Each structure stands twice: as structure tokens, then as C-alpha cells.
Amino acid sequence: MFADRTKWNLAPNRLSEELARYRAAGKPLADLTVSNPTECGFLYDERVILAALQNSAALKYKPEPQGLVSARQAVVKYYADRGVAANVDDIFLTTSTSEAYSYAFRLLCNPGDEILIPAPSYPLFDFLADIQDIKPLRYPLVYDHGWQIDFHALERAITPRTRAIVVVHPNNPTGHFTKRAEVEKLNEICARPGLALIVDEVFLDFSVAGFSLALATTSSDKANDAHSYSKPVAQAFRPEKSPLSFAGNVGTLTFTLSGISKICGLPQMKAAWLVVNGPQESKSEAKARLELIADTFLSMNAPVQLALPTFLSQGRAFQEQVMKRVRRNLAELDRQIALQKVCSRLDGEGGWYAILRVPATRSDEELALLLLNEKGVYVHPGHFYDFSRDGFLVVSLICQETEFKSGLLSLLTQLH
Ligand SMILES: Cc1ncc(COP(=O)(O)O)c(C=O)c1O
Secondary structure (H helix, E strand, C coil): CCCCCHHCCCCCCCCHHHHHHHHHHCCEEEECCCHHHHHHHCCCHHHHHHHHHCCHHCCCCCCCCCCCHHHHHHHHHHHHCCCCCCHHHHHEECHHHHHHHHHHHHHHCCCEEEEEEEEECCCCHHHHHHHCEEEEEEEEEEEEEEEEEEHHHHHHCCCCEEEEEEECCCCCCCCCCCCCHHHHHCCCCCCCCCCCCEECCCCCCCCCHHHHHHHCHHHHHHHHHCCCCHHHHHHHHHCCCCCCCHCCCCCEEEEEEEEHHHHHCCCCCCEEEEECCHHHHHHHHHHHHHHHHHHHCCCCCHHHHHHHHHHHHCCCCHHHHHHHHHHHHHHHHHHHHHCCCCCEECCCHHHHHEEEEECCCCHHHHHHHHHHHHHEEEEHHHHHCCCCCCEEEEEECCCCHHHHHHHHHHHHHHCC
């Protein structure tokens, strides 16, 4: 009765099963994976957010395939504040980044075509690809003086069926930003016929410049140098925290994805977008086709579109709270790590996760199970994010500080 594409192994994995059992037993849990921003104790301006949803203009239906102009203009402003001149006509609003991915995949790929995705990275790609009948193939990121793209392996992974290279900027969970030289190389590779770039920037605003605790002006300038690759607008851009966006990349056909689930901490409001950029001819053709895809779904609702300018205006206040939390948790992590020798952390530059390097004396899943059952600490094993070998755990840096501190202490005690 059902399509092969949904023939997934639907059984819960061992860790989720054990977690459900542990929770049902009512035992105390230090959950170091929490990444739902609405459950982390951040302050939202409730009055402003809810008032923005009460706009009488929402009583009129104005079907706009790309989304209401007023909402897209707010996205233009988002990029202008980051030194990138996005064009309102190049923006397509969607209900989530996942939906934006699916638009891009539907636009670019025939069934069986391939996309290249980074590893380690965001765990949803396999499902997103399955649902669109396409094949996700990995290209490795290597940790060697910081994270970088293994271009040799990436080029070897390209076949006549490859349609797009997916880049997560900064990547989840490695937290590294794509550097200028890498962007140039990606543009060079995608200049071959039939290849596009799809760039996920949901964590763009969460840059901590090497997670440096003293984010001095000089270090943020240095970080910006490393990340700025856009055309002339870059010169006017003096960022406080954000590196530049691929939404200014004209070197190749580029789909830049982002949304308010991370940048404003409002995943429940379901608003995201895709910006199309690149050489004029392919860009126009892409937009015309995307318009029909978007017109078929018309998935954005009026109240959220009308509220988007207000939501985006709340972004900085949310990001400041997140970065404060991230820096404090990171300082605590480094303090505890300095007191022992079995666990270290990998360097990251942004996002809100940290990667712990632990002895690979058992599988990461077994270690996560042990930590749960022995210490009541829940962490993600590296294989959730496609680490190629054992010895890595992923923790969220937006956990409440007291929980993070005590959970970490228990984790490190278990490793000894
Ligand atoms: C890299 C990355 N992209 C996209 C998303 C989800 O974004 P959305 O809620 O807009 O689908 C996440 C969520 O964790 C993510 O980590």
C-alpha cells in the first residue's frame, strides 16, 4: 500500500527507547541536548510578539507565491543589516527551512539524482532527500587545524547525477563557517553545468569567533576577514557578530536558506525563506520555476507573514541572550575540561553546539546509554550527526547553566 520512499525503519533507536524508559521512571535527568529555544528560559517580548499576530490585514486573502512583499522586505532588511543587498524579487517565503530545502530539491533534481551533503552535519538530510526521491551522498569535513571541507573527497563524490552541493554555514554541529577560499572553490566547482549550491544559514547570527570568550573588536574583525567574500557591499559591512551571507554570492546559482526558528528563536511561528542568487540566466529560470512550485502550495499564512517584520526586529535581543548563554556554558566546559585529561572539545566558530572528544573505547551509542543510566545525563552520540568514527559526543550550549554545569560534571566523572 505504501511507497518505497517511506519504507523507513520506524522502530525507535536504543537510546530514545532508554530515554523514554528513564523519563517514565521519573528519575532526575540532566538533558544536555535541549535545543528548543522556547524551553531554555530565554526572555521573549510576549506583548510585542503576540500583538504582531493581531493584524486586521490578515482577514484578507492575498495569494502571493513568493510571499507578501511586506514580509519579503523585512527579509531584505535582515540581509541589509548584515551588509548584503538582497533583492525582494529573489526571495521565496516558506514555512520552514525544511520546506525551502524541498523546493530547491524539487526544482533541481529528478528522481534518483544526487545531492552532496556534508558529514558530519544536520541529521535531517536523509529524510528530506528520501521524501524527494533523491540520493544524499556525503562529502567529508575534516578536523585539521579547525574544520574544513575535504575538497578532494568532494570532487570525487561528484557524478553525472549530482545536482547540488549542500553547505551549512555555520555547520551544525561542528560550528565552522565556510571560509573565503572555500567559497571560491565551491563556486569554481559549481560552475560546471548542472550544479548548484544550497546553503543553510540558520545559525549565521550565532558567531563566536572561535568561541573566544573575549570577543574583542580585533578578533571579530579578524573573523570577518576570514568570512567575508561578498562583492563591494562587504566593504561597508562592519559586523558586530555576523559573518557574511551566501545571499550575496553571485559566483554560481545559489539558494540561501534561513528562517526565524533559530535567528529569532521562534520555531513555532513557522517562517523561513530561500534567496535565489547567481548568474542572471540560470537565476531567472530558477525563479520562474520556483514560483510555480510555491504557487502550488501557497503555504505561508497571512498572520505570520504580516508579523514577520516585527519578529525579525526581535532577533538581536534573542541572539544576545543565546550568545551570553553559549559563552558561559563554553567557559564552564573549558574550566571542567582543564581539570581532567580524558575529554577535550573541538574548536568551533559558531552555532550553539559543542563537540566533545572522548576515548573511543566503546561505541558512542553505548557511551550515551551508559551516561544516561549511570549518571542521568543525556547527550547525543556523534553518529547521530554522521561522524565517521566513534569518540564524539554532542552537547547543546543553550541548556540552562546550572543543568549544563552539573550534567557536565557527572559526564566527566563517568569518563574517569
Ligand atoms: C542546520 C539546520 N537547518 C535547519 C534547521 C531547522 O530549521 P526550520 O525549523 O526552519 O526547518 C535546523 C534545526 O535544528 C538546523 O540545525
